[in-house]
Amino acid sequence: MLVKKSSSTHTMQQGEERFKAFLESNMIGIVLSDLDEKILEANEQFLDIIGYTKKDIENGRLTWSAISPRKYEKLDQKKVKELLRFGTIAPFEKEYIHKKGHLVPVLVGAMHVRLSPVRSVCFAVDITEQKQLEQRKDEFIGTVSHELKTPLAVLKMQISLLKDDIKNGISPKEAEETIADLNQQVDKLTAIISHHLNLARLRDEHTPARTTIFNVGEIVKKVVEDFGLVTNRKIVFKEGAIGCFIRGNELSIAEVFTNLISNALRYSPENKEIRVRIKKDWKSVRIYVQDFGRGIEKKELKKIFERYYRVDRGGEAALGAAGIGLHICKDIIEQHNGRIEVGSIKGKGSTFCCILPLVSR
Ligand code: ADP
Numbered sequence: 341m342l343v344k345k346s347s348s349t350h351t352m353q354q355g356e357e358r359f360k361a362f363l364e365s366n367m368i369g370i371v372l373s374d375l376d377e378k379i380l381e382a383n384e385q386f387l388d389i390i391g392y393t394k395k396d397i398e399n400g401r402l403t404w405s406a407i408s409p410r411k412y413e414k415l416d417q418k419k420v421k422e423l424l425r426f427g428t429i430a431p432f433e434k435e436y437i438h439k440k441g442h443l444v445p446v447l448v449g450a451m452h453v454r455l456s457p458v459r460s461v462c463f464a465v466d467i468t469e470q471k472q473l474e475q476r477k478d479e480f481i482g483t484v485s486h487e488l489k490t491p492l493a494v495l496k497m498q499i500s501l502l503k504d505d506i507k508n509g510i511s512p513k514e515a516e517e518t519i520a521d522l523n524q525q526v527d528k529l530t531a532i533i534s535h536h537l538n539l540a541r542l543r544d545e546h547t548p549a550r551t552t553i554f555n556v557g558e559i560v561k562k563v564v565e566d567f568g569l570v571t572n573r574k575i576v577f578k579e580g581a582i583g584c585f586i587r588g589n590e591l592s593i594a595e596v597f598t599n600l601i602s603n604a605l606r607y608s609p610e611n612k613e614i615r616v617r618i619k620k621d622w623k624s625v626r627i628y629v630q631d632f633g634r635g636i637e638k639k640e641l642k643k644i645f646e647r648y649y650r651v652d653r654g655g656e657a658a659l660g661a662a663g664i665g666l667h668i669c670k671d672i673i674e675q676h677n678g679r680i681e682v683g684s685i686k687g688k689g690s691t692f693c694c695i696l697p698l699v700s701r
Contacts (some may be wrong), residue, residue: 359453369446369464374457377404377420389446389466391439407436409443419450423460427452433467445471483664487532495525553699556593557584557618560627563597564616573605574613581620586696588676596672599665600629600692608633608689624678624695632689641682645670669694 360381363370369386373379379402387393396402408416412434423429431449438444450462502518557579564577586593597616604614608631615630636644645666666680673680673694684690 369466371462371464373404373460373462375460377460379403380459386464389438389444389464390436396439409435409437423450423452431463436464444468483668484533486664488529491525491529491532495522495529498522498525551588552590553585553587553701554590555584556586556625556627556696557582559590559594560597560616560618563594563601566598567601567605571605573610575601576613576615578615578617581618581625583701584618584620584625585699585701586625586676587699588696592672593676596669596694597627597629599669600694603665603692604629604631604633604690607631612689620698622698624697627694627696628691629693630689630691635686635688635690636682636684637686638684641684644682645680 359372363372363381363383366383367385369389370383371379371386372381379397382392382394382397382402387396390402390407392402392407404416415432415434419429419432428451429449431447433445433447435443435445445467447465447467448462450460453459453461498518499522502515502522505518506515561577561579564575567573567575601614601616608614612632615628617628617630619626619628669692670680673696676696678694678696681693681695682690683693
């Protein structure tokens with residue numbers, strides 16, 4: 341009898357040792373707690389996720405209530421009940437509170453293990469990266485739908501006008517001209533979509549955008565010329581420096597200046613010109629887009645780069661605007677290791693400046 345008892349104790353000890361080895365060697369966060377929900381042990385991976393240390397376990401600072409946000413209280417209770425009933429919980433998403441106070445998104449699961457006494461083992465994986473990717477994809481879809489909505493509505497209206505015109509007997513030549521116009525619009529929409537697909541690739545680290553070395557001056561000049569086709573407004577282009585080679589994605593850079601010039605046109609009166617200038621020093625190129633419009637108040641200057649931020653929500657100029665353009669510009673310029681700055685005087689006008697690092701050809 342005595343012999344039997346010591347061998348079972350031995351087996352138990354072996355089991356615990358093996359369990360500890362499993363705990364420490366594992367790639368995912370693992371926590372061991374008793375049935376009263378007291379945390380007994382946690383591996384380094386788990387402690388890393390929430391920023392605590394082994395000492396915090398010893399002195400009782402690391403508790404489930406310390407790391408579980410209140411908004412998950414009901415869900416947690418439900419999951420504990422599930423664990424008691426079935427001995428296991430299927431993985432689900434929630435958040436933990438990091439020791440520094442921010443929330444960390446995690447995928448967690450748990451099960452009972454037949455140690456003596458019975459323990460519950462919780463598994464946790466940090467899913468911050470996946471969540472950020474999801475958010476970027478949502479943003480991408482939001483941006484694309486915003487930019488396609490207005491031109492699609494215009495296209496639809498023009499098609500229905502053409503239908504009426506045909507009914508009213510316009511000449512084949514006139515009909516052909518309108519169809520050519522419509523075709524051009526469809527080309528523009530296709531260009532917007534491919535710009536965004538490129539941008540999406542630029543943001544996705546796993547499939548980086550196609551980058552080349554190109555002369556940014558030529559791209560800006562082309563954007564200004566394209567505006568000349570669709571507006572009668574005066575846009576003065578001064579190529580103050582030639583051969584400004586940068587590394588990046590041409591379409592994304594073109595999109596930045598399309599956005600900045602569109603804003604300059606939108607937020608300044610018809611009779612005022614827009615100035616686009618390029619300057620360079622030995623390591624960077626500066627591209628300025630200047631308007632003589634309504635300007636931006638000092639306190640708004642930082643906020644205008646935030647997503648969905650618009651200074652004048654009710655104003656006429658804001659029609660069809662969603663406060664996304666500058667956010668995209670900043671994002672693209674930063675992806676190219678550059679920065680975007682703005683200077684403005686209320687009532688006098690604004691100058692946006694993109695600073696990008698030069699590369700040797
Ligand atoms: P949107 O123009 O679609 O609202 P943006 O992100 O391009 O979005 O701009 C954000 C806000 O910044 C605009 O709503 C506008 O109030 C302000 N803004 C941007 N460019 C200019 C400019 N050139 N002059 C005055 N205000 C501007």
